[in-house]
Amino acid sequence: GNWSKLAAQQALTQDDLLSFDTFGNVSLIHITDIHAQLVPIYFREPSVNIGVGDNRGAVPHLTGGDFRKLYGIDDGSPSHYALSSGDFQALAGAYGRMGGLDRVATVVNSIRADRPDAILLDGGDTWHGSYTCYHSQGQDMVNAMNALKPEAMTFHWEFTLGSERVQELVEGLPFAALGQNIFDAEWDEPAELFKPYKFFERGGVKVAVIGQAFPYMPIANPRWMFPDYSFGIRDENMQAMVDEVRAQGAECVVVLSHNGFDVDKKMASVVTGIDVILSGHTHDALPEPVLIGETIIVASGSNGKFVSRVDLDIQNGRMMGFRHKLIPIFSDVITPDPDMAALIQAERAPHADTLSEVIGQTDSVLYRRGNFNGSWDDLICDALISEREAEIALSPGVRWGPSLVPGDITREDIWNVTSMSYGEAYRTEMTGEFLKVVLEDVADNIFNPDPYYQQGGDMVRTGGLGYTIDVTKPQGERISNLTLLKTGELIDPSKSYVVAGWASVNEGTEGPQIWDVVENHIRKLGTVSVSENNSVIVVNG
Amino acid sequence: IGLGGVAALALPLQAAAMVDDKIAAFTGGADVGEGGLTLTAPEIAENGNTVPVEVSAPGAVSILLLAAGNPNPDVCTFNFGPLAGAQAASTRIRLARTQEVVAVAKMADGSFVRAAQEVKVTIGGCGG
Amino acid sequence: MADNVKPRVKVPKSASAGEVITLKTLISHTMESGQRKNKAGEIIPRSIINRFTCDFNGQNVIDVTLEPAISTNPYFEFQSQVPEAGEFTFTWYDDDGSVYTETKAISVG
Ligand SMILES: [Mn+2]
Ligand SMILES: [Mn+2]
DSSP states (O other), X not given: OOOOHHHHHHTOOHHHHHOOOOOSSEEEEEEOOOTTOOSOBBOOOOSXXXXXXXXXXXXXXXOHHHHHHHHTOOTTSHHHXXXXXXXXXXXXXXXXXXXXXXXXXXXXXXXXXXXXXXXXXXXXXXXXXXXXXXXXTTHHXXXXXXXHOOSEEOOXXXXXXXXXXXXXXXXXXXXXXXXXXXXXXXXXXXXXXSBSEEEEEETTEEEEEEEEOOTTXXXXXXXXXXXXXXOOOOHHHHHHHHHHHHHTTOSEEEXXXXXXXXXXXXXXXXXXXXXXEEEOSSOOBOSSOEEETTEEEEEBOSTTOEEEEEEEEEETTEEEEEEEEEEEOBTTTSOOOHHHHHHHHHHHGGGHHHHHOEEEEESSOBOOOSSSOOHHHHHHHHHHHHHTTOSEEEEOOOSOOOBXXXXXXXXXXXXXXXXXXXXXXXXXXXXXXXXXXXXXXXXXXXXXXXXGGOOSOOOOEEESEEEEEETTSOTTSSEEEEEETTTTEEOOTTSEEEEEEEOOOSTTOOSOBHHHHHHHHHHHHSEEOOOOOOOEEEEOO | OOOOSOOOSSOOTTXXXXXXXXXXXXXXXOOEEESSOEEEOOSBOSOTTSEEEXXXXXXXXXXXXXXXXXXXXXXXXXXXXXXXXXXXXXXXXXXXXXXXXXXXXXXXXXXXXXXXXXXXXXXXXXXX | OOTTOOEEEEOOSXXXXXXXXXXXXXXXXXXXXXXXXXXXXXXXXXXXXXXXXXXXXXXXXXXXXXXXXXXXXXXXXXXXXXXXXXXXXXXXXXXXXXXXXXXXXXXXX
């Protein structure tokens, strides 16, 4: 690509990004999966995002040129850069960083200028993912979001702050904390701290917003941090809640969901009476809603990169039509809201020197998203092998974490891709047989053809270990040719290997924090160059 | 990635036979039909050490619950008394691995019906 | 008697005559399966609640036989008829011979 920054930015104006013909009588504003990114970042969308079963080839499982073709997006256009992969480095140079909650505030304020009673909803994964969020235990994000004034929120990574902190923060929220699927584990009754739904009267329309927290919290994250809660999809209870709010006069039913996109599609086909699902967790950004029966599903991306606006025309308890726009937050084009900018500045100021310290440089684009590997994770795996003296490294297939273009790597950049409340980098021995079980298990949590078995992450990243995966096979048969890369030999099921990893869900995991491991590694390297990773061979992808 | 709750990897070969034996002991060898018994369990266990299971068989006298993939498949037997408000009960059980949970109900007329559901016990995925 | 064994039950305070109500019970108990080993590698002996019953005014509601696959802190949820005012008696039987009981009155009206 040969995109000049000037030409690119001339093609974009704040007015264009915000233009919208106000429609109907209700406006929804959706933001989700911010992962504590208060300031603009780069974020490369995935080039590999395989759909299985009925979702093979369906959005959001189209990437790059296929995605652009489907939506009629021109190569090199702003939408190419914001929504799809390909030519990332060049386009990043042209279009700059995305997001920033001060720019988001400008967008939200502009929508409220059109429709003062628009309902702003936060899909969760908000209080997690940065240095300042970690050190304030989510307080920086709570302060910023309170200033943005959402009407309701649902949850996922928030629970990794631990039950007590979650309770403390939720009790102080000036808006609704929703989750029809958040139950008290002891008595299997709805958790008192969270309400299943909340009513809003807007434009003479009674709107019910039902919350749906991440269903598989105790599996994907350490349940010992929140032992008093149980989750699950609970679609029967969702149907009961939809029926209940309809019986109470709801003319429009919105689900604020952290299910992940394919799970939301299935839930929309099982539960009747939902008008709109605002979908989060799988970090997909779609320029148009997907229609399942009479339910529209809206996906609004991650890391503060997008805001969705959905205007609805509700007449006599029926959704007669909608108008939708996925607004990309081009940070160089949208003027920051001064109040929010000041608030963010105040949150970050005490940490400014720590955040901005340059640890090293990168020659390569560092990114994470993709089903099998990303250059950030390759670097993290290299750090684990080197710093923890291991043969094999495992790194979780989380979908959060911004990208970097060649240049400086600061401490903040490292924290943005590693920060969590259980970041200990363990070192242990695993047999070859167990390694295979781990990979098979995680693969089935991604590629099971039934969406209700999908937990919405990407495949565990491996360092020092190669394999072949057939995503269409059942659990136990997907993974083959496990190879120890340093010797080129097949993994011996009965032999033990030294494995380093991080983000174990086990209580009492010991080791240095992963951000320190990565920082030490980058300091020693000086300049990072990540070569292409060909260690995973995908069959039927 | 998880790495929690590392399950027993090998299913004892005799497990299936053990389940058949347990059922035969409960039924006295009578035929076991289908229908009229509902077994509800999660598709995926949040915690293999405490998996919620509900059984319901209107008109049943008792319901036997078995975990087909545990080293010992016995779980519990519900016997319903004259004041039972429904022939239904819920409890929480231990599952060593992904497996079928099996229920067999003895009906008032002495007949038997069976229901089963697979529950996945996973060592964990990753998060979006 | 095992340590820290504490039964808890959830019973509505009142019902109408003939109503079917939902009961929930929990008892804090390790339910030692007899399959775990201690740090010295020795099998920890089995020690579980092996039977649970619920009666109302002397008539049985449910009688459960428990095996080691029942989770720590055994939980039961079931339904009972309430023909008249009276008292529920919940009884848990421990392997060690201990018997724990809890009672709850319910009014009708
Ligand atoms: Mn999430
Ligand atoms: Mn997320």
